[in-house]
Amino acid sequence: MSAASTEDVVPITVEFSGGLEMLFSNERKHKLSIAAKDESGLNSNVAFLVRYLCDNLMKDPRKDLFVLDGTVCVVPEHVLSPALTIQRRPGILVLINDADWELEGEDKYEIQKGDNILFVSTLHGG
Amino acid sequence: MTSRDAQIVSLRNQIASCEVQLQRLRDQLLEAENDRDISSRDTSGQISLGLGEIAPESLPAEASEGSSHQQNGDKVVKLWPLDKHEYRRYGRQLIMPEIGLTGQLRLKSSSVLVVGAGGLGCPAAAYLAGAGVGMIGLIDGDTVEESNLHRQILHSTERVAMPKVDSAIASLRSLNPTVKYIPYHTRLTAEIALDIFEKYDVILDCTDTPASRYLISDACVLSQKPLVSASALRTDGQLMVLNNPPLPPGHAQGGPCYRCVFPKPPPAASVVSCGDGGILGPVVGTMGVLQALETIKIIAKGIQRYSDFDSTYLQKGLPSGNSVPDPHRLSEPPSLLLFSAFSNPPFRSIRLRTRKAKCSACSAQTTVTREALKSGSLDYVQFCGAVSPVDALAATERVSVEEYSRIRDGSIPAEDTKTMPTEHILVDVREKVQFELCNLDGSMNIPYSIVARSSSSESGKPSSQAPSEDDWVAQLRTLANDKPIYVVCRLGNDSQLAVRKMKEMGLDSGGTRWIGDIRNGLRAWMKRIDPDFPEY
Numbered sequence: 001m002s003a004a005s006t007e008d009v010v011p012i013t014v015e016f017s018g019g020l021e022m023l024f025s026n027e028r029k030h031k032l033s034i035a036a037k038d039e040s041g042l043n044s045n046v047a048f049l050v051r052y053l054c055d056n057l058m059k060d061p062r063k064d065l066f067v068l069d070g071t072v073c074v075v076p077e078h079v080l081s082p083a084l085t086i087q088r089r090p091g092i093l094v095l096i097n098d099a100d101w102e103l104e105g106e107d108k109y110e111i112q113k114g115d116n117i118l119f120v121s122t123l124h125g126g
Numbered sequence: 127m128t129s130r131d132a133q134i135v136s137l138r139n140q141i142a143s144c145e146v147q148l149q150r151l152r153d154q155l156l157e158a159e160n161d162r163d164i165s166s167r168d169t170s171g172q173i174s175l176g177l178g179e180i181a182p183e184s185l186p187a188e189a190s191e192g193s194s195h196q197q198n199g200d201k202v203v204k205l206w207p208l209d210k211h212e213y214r215r216y217g218r219q220l221i222m223p224e225i226g227l228t229g230q231l232r233l234k235s236s237s238v239l240v241v242g243a244g245g246l247g248c249p250a251a252a253y254l255a256g257a258g259v260g261m262i263g264l265i266d267g268d269t270v271e272e273s274n275l276h277r278q279i280l281h282s283t284e285r286v287a288m289p290k291v292d293s294a295i296a297s298l299r300s301l302n303p304t305v306k307y308i309p310y311h312t313r314l315t316a317e318i319a320l321d322i323f324e325k326y327d328v329i330l331d332c333t334d335t336p337a338s339r340y341l342i343s344d345a346c347v348l349s350q351k352p353l354v355s356a357s358a359l360r361t362d363g364q365l366m367v368l369n370n371p372p373l374p375p376g377h378a379q380g381g382p383c384y385r386c387v388f389p390k391p392p393p394a395a396s397v398v399s400c401g402d403g404g405i406l407g408p409v410v411g412t413m414g415v416l417q418a419l420e421t422i423k424i425i426a427k428g429i430q431r432y433s434d435f436d437s438t439y440l441q442k443g444l445p446s447g448n449s450v451p452d453p454h455r456l457s458e459p460p461s462l463l464l465f466s467a468f469s470n471p472p473f474r475s476i477r478l479r480t481r482k483a484k485c486s487a488c489s490a491q492t493t494v495t496r497e498a499l500k501s502g503s504l505d506y507v508q509f510c511g512a513v514s515p516v517d518a519l520a521a522t523e524r525v526s527v528e529e530y531s532r533i534r535d536g537s538i539p540a541e542d543t544k545t546m547p548t549e550h551i552l553v554d555v556r557e558k559v560q561f562e563l564c565n566l567d568g569s570m571n572i573p574y575s576i577v578a579r580s581s582s583s584e585s586g587k588p589s590s591q592a593p594s595e596d597d598w599v600a601q602l603r604t605l606a607n608d609k610p611i612y613v614v615c616r617l618g619n620d621s622q623l624a625v626r627k628m629k630e631m632g633l634d635s636g637g638t639r640w641i642g643d644i645r646n647g648l649r650a651w652m653k654r655i656d657p658d659f660p661e662y
């Protein structure tokens with residue numbers, strides 16, 4: 001990216017654990033830069049990030065294994081309506097800087113520079 | 127049966143009967159030792175500090191000081207709170223301030239239930255027995271299998287086919303015969319959970335299904351017991367201490383329960399078992415050891431009970447004036463420990479939410495009641511969605527291993543290729559590492575994970591789609607597109623789904639090429655065709 005555009009993007013780290021990495025090219029850790037503002041000019045939040053991940057990072061077509069409301073991911077029209085809330089798929093925890101997203105405002109949390117967002121799938125083996 | 131086989135069976139039987147005899151002798155020894163201890167105490171007028179008889183809170187002050195004196199004839203006998211052998215056995219942990227005499231007495235008078243005697247339960251129970259927990263209950267309905275042994279360290283080769291609970295207790299007893307062990311040869315069910323949990327101070331979830339995790343959490347909330355929950359798969363593990371402090375439903379200061387963290391179960395299709403996904407012994411072992419550690423911490427600190435909290439504390443979230451809880455006794459804030467053996471750093475602790483105001487189990491609006499649980503009206507298996515066996519194909523799309531074997535040796539022709547009897551393509555859809563373990567000659571490997579990942583044209587227009595077709599599809603398309611394709615996997619589930627997918631991708635050339643699977647997979651091939659084919 002050019003130096004001029006660094007103002008408009010937020011560098012973050014996104015991680016996947018508990019088997020979710022398999023949906024993301026088997027990579028656990030991804031360093032990304034996402035747009036600082038979403039389509040309607042608001043600060044990018046976690047809901048925006050999840051849509052971004054579905055559209056850009058997730059090569060696996062089984063979007064329902066990552067988010068509950070799969071339509072958010074695949075139908076482009078919906079990407080343009082950021083009012084839609086993202087529901088985490090049951091069995092997935094979303095962690096913002098090592099804290100449950102429920103402590104941070106869930107999908108409305110506004111992404112900050114350097115944030116670490118971790119998606120963890122529950123394990124059941126023993 | 128060869129004579130060697132007969133000899134093996136006979137030896138197995140002899141060993142099993144010796145194990146039973148050994149068990150009986152150990153029981154008798156323990157009983158005799160207990161009798162001796164009790165009678166020596168009786169004659170000296172000593173108070174009994176037997177297993178589980180005295181709650182830590184009610185220990186007489188002088189017993190904790192270790193300074194009581196008793197007159198016995200004309201000799202002054204100094205009485206010690208622990209037996210002599212206990213100072214020796216637990217000496218290395220007794221001298222640590224985190225345990226000390228008080229902690230050891232609490233361990234001795236405590237009881238712990240380990241649900242599941244597998245990869246988590248074995249190491250957890252071993253360390254708890256070693257540490258001198260007074261009573262350990264073990265619940266499991268399974269028997270020991272050879273494939274358990276790489277991680278379930280209380281079992282042994284000689285004890286394959288023995289109930290896991292008996293095998294585990296035999297090991298535990300040789301580790302520490304002074305602990306009281308209670309076996310439950312059953313799978314935990316909702317009907318029996320509360321009656322069993324009531325007898326214990328801390329519950330360990332060492333099970334391996336979502337249904338049992340919800341059941342155990344609900345029963346812990348209802349019986350007000352702290353829950354130490356762990357799980358593991360492949361190279362990852364997770365650990366949570368839940369419902370700690372174990373306050374009644376509706377008390378916000380109580381620790382969150384499993385439903386607070388995971389209100390809804392994951393889709394059944396996304397749940398992977400150790401049998402399917404694999405598990406590394408030390409990974410699950412690490413998690414079991416950590417469960418034992420958390421349990422020892424909870425017990426040594428003194429389990430917080432409802433009576434430790436008065437209404438002021440509960441309302442304001444502050445310790446009250448006259449019963450200020452020791453800050454060391456306050457429960458740590460709820461967290462989830464993630465272990466990832468191949469990541470750096472391998473451990474990571476996550477802050478979890480507190481009790482959820484609308485939790486269906488631990489809030490004031492709870493719908494999970496004692497009555498509902500006991501009557502069996504809460505169907506946990508249904509709640510978590512049973513995975514029904516895959517039945518994706520029609521009978522004409524499937525062949526048995528016998529039929530396929532005859533196709534291979536040419537005694538019957540492969541589907542639709544009357545001219546060239548053995549001409550067919552065999553696709554093995556197991557993951558690469560399994561394929562490399564063993565495979566049928568001439569098979570090609572296309573892992574199901576790759577098949578599933580390929581997007582077939584979203585709306586059923588096979589030709590106009592993707593500019594770059596996945597490699598495997600292109601390969602199969604060009605590979606003599608009239609040859610029938612036989613798909614095989616380990617058990618015969620993924621093979622069916624792969625056949626579906628291949629047809630969706632148009633690989634059946636509009637129905638002119640036969641594509642089907644081999645029923646029950648390589649497991650059936652090993653059982654019915656080639657007994658030398660490895661089973662794993």
Ligand SMILES: [Zn+2]
Nearest residue numbers: 383386485488
């Ligand atoms: Zn709860």
